[in-house]
Structure formats: C-alpha cells, structure tokens
Amino acid sequence: MNPILGLQLLVVAAGAIGVAAIARRRGWPAPLLLVAAGLLVSPLIPPVPLQPELVLFVFLPPLLYSAAFDSSYLRLRDVRRSVTLLSVGLVLFTTAVVGWVVHLLLPDLHLALAFALGAIIAPPDAVAAVAVGRRLGLPRRSLTILIGESLFNDATALTAYRVAIGAAVGGTVSLLDSIGQFLFAAVGGVAIGLALAFAFAWLFQHTRDSLVENTLMLLIPFAAYLAAESVHASGVIAVVIVGLHLGNSMHLRGFGTRLVSGAVWKVTDFFLEAIVFALIGLQLVTVIRGISGYRPWEVAGYAAAVLGVTIVSRFVWVFATYLLKLLSKGDSQPTVPQTVILGWAGMRGVVSLAAAFAIPPEVPERDRAMLLFLTFTTVIGTLLIQGMTFPSLIKRLGVSSEQEQYEDRLAEAAAQQAALEAGLAELERLVAEVGEPDEIQKQVIDQLREKSWRRSLTAWERLGGGTGPGGAETPSALYRRLRREMLQAERRLFVRLRDERRLDDEVLRKVMAELDFEEAILER
Incomplete structure (x- = not known):
C-alpha cells in the first residue's frame, strides 16, 4: 500500500x-x-x-x-x-x-x-x-x-x-x-x-x-x-x-x-x-x-x-x-x-x-x-x-416496542423461575447423593440457593422497571448498588498494594479481571 x-x-x-x-x-x-x-x-x-x-x-x-x-x-x-x-x-x-x-x-x-x-x-x-x-x-x-x-x-x-x-x-x-x-x-x-x-x-x-x-x-x-x-x-x-x-x-x-x-x-x-x-x-x-x-x-x-x-x-x-x-x-x-x-x-x-x-x-x-x-x-x-x-x-x-419489551421481561422472568426450579432440583439431588453435609458444606449449599433465588427475583423485579412500591429501591437493586461500592473499595485496595510493591502487576490484573466479571454480572 x-x-x-x-x-x-x-x-x-x-x-x-x-x-x-x-x-x-x-x-x-x-x-x-x-x-x-x-x-x-x-x-x-x-x-x-x-x-x-x-x-x-x-x-x-x-x-x-x-x-x-x-x-x-x-x-x-x-x-x-x-x-x-x-x-x-x-x-x-x-x-x-x-x-x-x-x-x-x-x-x-x-x-x-x-x-x-x-x-x-x-x-x-x-x-x-x-x-x-x-x-x-x-x-x-x-x-x-x-x-x-x-x-x-x-x-x-x-x-x-x-x-x-x-x-x-x-x-x-x-x-x-x-x-x-x-x-x-x-x-x-x-x-x-x-x-x-x-x-x-x-x-x-x-x-x-x-x-x-x-x-x-x-x-x-x-x-x-x-x-x-x-x-x-x-x-x-x-x-x-x-x-x-x-x-x-x-x-x-x-x-x-x-x-x-x-x-x-x-x-x-x-x-x-x-x-x-x-x-x-x-x-x-x-x-x-x-x-x-x-x-x-x-x-x-x-x-x-x-x-x-x-x-x-x-x-x-x-x-x-x-x-x-x-x-x-x-x-x-x-x-x-x-x-x-x-x-x-x-x-x-x-x-x-x-x-x-x-x-x-x-x-x-x-x-x-x-x-x-x-x-x-x-x-x-x-x-x-x-x-x-x-x-x-x-x-x-x-x-x-413497549408491549414487546414487557412480554420479553415476562417471558424472561418465567424462564428464570423454571431454570431456578430445575437448578434447585439438581442441587437437592446432588445433596441427597452426598448424604448429611457438614457445616462448611451447608454454608456452600445455602449460598447456592440464595444466589438462585436472587437471580429469579431480579427477573421478576424488571417487570416493575427495577423499582418497588412507591418508587422504592428493590432488594436486587439495593444489592447491586452496595456491591458495586464494595467492588470499588476492593479495587482501590488492590491498586494501593501494587503501588506499595506488595502485589505484583500480574496478580493485580488477575484479581481485577475477577472483579470485572463480577461487576459485569451485576450489570446484567
């Protein structure tokens, strides 16, 4: 050229x-x-x-x-x-x-x-x-x-x-x-x-x-x-x-x-x-x-x-x-x-x-x-x-396309609910195979149940435009806002540790990527 x-x-x-x-x-x-x-x-x-x-x-x-x-x-x-x-x-x-x-x-x-x-x-x-x-x-x-x-x-x-x-x-x-x-x-x-x-x-x-x-x-x-x-x-x-x-x-x-x-x-x-x-x-x-x-x-x-x-x-x-x-x-x-x-x-x-x-x-x-x-x-x-x-x-x-958007949100919420039930059914099947869980296993299982519940709740909340009665913040919106602030605080700490030479740049990029993926999920 x-x-x-x-x-x-x-x-x-x-x-x-x-x-x-x-x-x-x-x-x-x-x-x-x-x-x-x-x-x-x-x-x-x-x-x-x-x-x-x-x-x-x-x-x-x-x-x-x-x-x-x-x-x-x-x-x-x-x-x-x-x-x-x-x-x-x-x-x-x-x-x-x-x-x-x-x-x-x-x-x-x-x-x-x-x-x-x-x-x-x-x-x-x-x-x-x-x-x-x-x-x-x-x-x-x-x-x-x-x-x-x-x-x-x-x-x-x-x-x-x-x-x-x-x-x-x-x-x-x-x-x-x-x-x-x-x-x-x-x-x-x-x-x-x-x-x-x-x-x-x-x-x-x-x-x-x-x-x-x-x-x-x-x-x-x-x-x-x-x-x-x-x-x-x-x-x-x-x-x-x-x-x-x-x-x-x-x-x-x-x-x-x-x-x-x-x-x-x-x-x-x-x-x-x-x-x-x-x-x-x-x-x-x-x-x-x-x-x-x-x-x-x-x-x-x-x-x-x-x-x-x-x-x-x-x-x-x-x-x-x-x-x-x-x-x-x-x-x-x-x-x-x-x-x-x-x-x-x-x-x-x-x-x-x-x-x-x-x-x-x-x-x-x-x-x-x-x-x-x-x-x-x-x-x-x-x-x-x-x-x-x-x-x-x-x-x-x-x-x-307002009607289409509402129907999309309704279909998503219904699908998320069905997926939640399928996921929880699979979790209960796996728990039954393992037998009586110990304390650590119980905490992990409870976290999985809570995460599934939160995903389903978020989908249903979208039907109301992301706000609760009287325009109040829904639980999912509150969770996302607070977690974003926490992620920013964590990022600032990681950067400060890097600047103080207590954390290598390669490690910083890895942990930043993990936080970025979590924030991307919150945005979704």
Whole structure:
C-alpha cells in the first residue's frame, strides 16, 4: 500500500473514531454525524480515495458477518417473505425504474449504464436505520425486516450491476443469461456458505479454546467472501449464510468464546462503520471535480430527479406489498405506520459508492463521472434527508416496542423461575447423593440457593422497571448498588498494594479481571 494512502486512512480512522465517540456520548446517530463531518472537512484536506477493493474485500465481509452472526435465524425465517420481496424484488424494481428514468434524462448515456446506475443505488444500507430504530424502540419485526433486507440486497444489486456493466462493455447480454448468472451467484453463494459453515462448526468442536475460536472467526468472513467470489458466486450470500449458521449455534461454544466474541465484534463494527461513513462524506471534492464540464443547474436537476425516484420507488413497492399482505391471510399483518417507516428507511451506504468507483475504465470518463455524481448525491441525500428525519418520524407515528419489551421481561422472568426450579432440583439431588453435609458444606449449599433465588427475583423485579412500591429501591437493586461500592473499595485496595510493591502487576490484573466479571454480572 502507498505510505501516503496508509497515512491518510490512519488519520481518517482517528478522526472518525473521535466523531463517533462524540455521537455516542450525545446519543446522536453516529453514521449521520460521520457523513456530515466528512462533507465539511472534504474541501479542507487532500482527497482521500475510496478504493472499491478496500470496501468490498476488507470492510464489507466482516460487517456482513457480524450483522448475520447477531441476527436471529428464527425471526428471519418468520419474515422471509418480506425480506425476499425487499432484498430481491425491490432491488430489481428500483434498478428498472431508476434505469428507465436515467435513460429519459440522459438519452446519450448507454442504456445498460443507466440500468447499472439503478443497480448501484438500489440496495439500502440499514446500519443507520437500525441504530436509530433500536434506540427509539422500533418493533422487533420491523427491525428484523430491515436487517434481513440489508443482509441479502447487496447480493442482488451487485449481480444486477455486473450484468449491466457486462452489457455496456462487452455487448448484448440476453435475459436468459442474466437469469442464469443471478441463479448461479445465489445458489453458489448458499452452497459455499453452508459448506464453510459446517466445516468451521466441526473445527470449533475440536478446538475448545476461546482465543483460537475468536481468532478464526475474524478470518471466516474473508474466507467465505473470497471463496465464493473466486468462482463468480455471491460472496455476500456466502458470508451471510456462514454468519447465520454459526450465530445460531453459538450456544454450543464455551462461555469464554461467547464473552470474547461479543467484545471482539463490537469493537470491529464500531471501527469499520466509523471509517466507511466518514469515507462517504470525504468523496465530495473528488465527485464534484468529475462533473466540472456540466452546467450546475443541469446536474442538480438530474441529481434531484434520481434521488426522488429512488425514494418514491421504495414507497411504491412497500405499499404495493402491504396491500397484497392485507388481501392475504396471515397471522402477522403490518400496520400503516410500520409500513411508512419501512418505506422511509431507505438510506444508501458505502457499497453503492464502491460499486460506482469500480466502474471499469472502458466506460467513457464523462459517463463514469456522471454515474459517480448521481450515486454520491443519492447516497448523501438519503442519509441526510431520510436519516435526519427518521427519529422524528418514528416518534410522530407512535410506533413502539413497549408491549414487546414487557412480554420479553415476562417471558424472561418465567424462564428464570423454571431454570431456578430445575437448578434447585439438581442441587437437592446432588445433596441427597452426598448424604448429611457438614457445616462448611451447608454454608456452600445455602449460598447456592440464595444466589438462585436472587437471580429469579431480579427477573421478576424488571417487570416493575427495577423499582418497588412507591418508587422504592428493590432488594436486587439495593444489592447491586452496595456491591458495586464494595467492588470499588476492593479495587482501590488492590491498586494501593501494587503501588506499595506488595502485589505484583500480574496478580493485580488477575484479581481485577475477577472483579470485572463480577461487576459485569451485576450489570446484567
């Protein structure tokens, strides 16, 4: 890598992390603030190139894998019809509508390039929408649909993009060939994903080492993506399939693997998402320079038209499928407010920009510049217009998951009660096998019973929001507060002993880790 480019990326990463940290502290949506910051500083710094290979082969696989790994296979299966309609149907519909409109606006542009632009801007990136939706309590079904759409729509869009670019550069491509390429990419991606998923699952059964397993997990998305792309199958689908399978079987791994995995992927997501959204805004100067030969009002009109068509086409498709669902018989019917929110959650992301930058040099430079400009304005427009108004729209429509949250707490309390009874029954069986316990054994048994009781009590107290009658502190809340203060006092003592050279640093790290785990349990 060019040292200058490496230094630029390092500076971008540091700045992006700082902006994301401010967003987290203020409770603002980090993706939107990162894009805005990138737009503001772009004219003030040397251009930072967005390399398609960096996005598609370095950033995209781990982000897809992490999202799939954390997703619920069972919930995705419940909404598979909606996800398919959005990730396949809506992408192809948007590709066709946008391509047709662009062809009318720019008749000199090759028709295949017009449809390539449609494929480029067709797939939304749900990162910003999901982040806002989770913070504001969007219903679980809506979040699942958005996540499922974002997991699979890139595969459809990138396949359609390759077909369109191939037609523009290499000549005519028949409809039958296009369908064949799409089916091969999809089926090949699923097959490779399943094969790797079973292979890695077998490997994990024989490692039983949390450090080794999590290190392998960092390599899995790249291995799946490259394996699929090397045979022209869908790397996106392969990564998603592996992530869903391994995430669904995570309960088979050891507790250490699960604890480390959560921390590893939180850091990875935070780091990569901060960089990619900052890179979007930083492309402003590069994009503007490319269209210097056009009249400003002319390109502004093109950009507004494409942005408007992109937004409207999603609404048309979402409400058309909503009407079809109303006519069909199903247990879960969407509401109008939920459908409006789903239609407005069409923010585009870095994959669209990467695809635009990857347009081959065989395409005339003037056409490439126009396609890149229209992609950039659509991405920025959807992120700022829809992203900035998305929180207020959720609040105004009154869409909430309060009932789901209450039902979750109730189900957890019931499950904790059942688990308590099962655990205590097993404890009594073990005590009966041992016989009459001595005094020390009695104390240990009593402590186990008390701990089980406290866990069950905490779950039931959550139904009341963590407070007792009259807003008084519940026994569990009081226990957690006092124990936290005790842990702080213990930490201060350990540090003082270390400073006095009465305790080695290695011992200090060990006892601190034990206290940290206990506090993590209290936080849970």
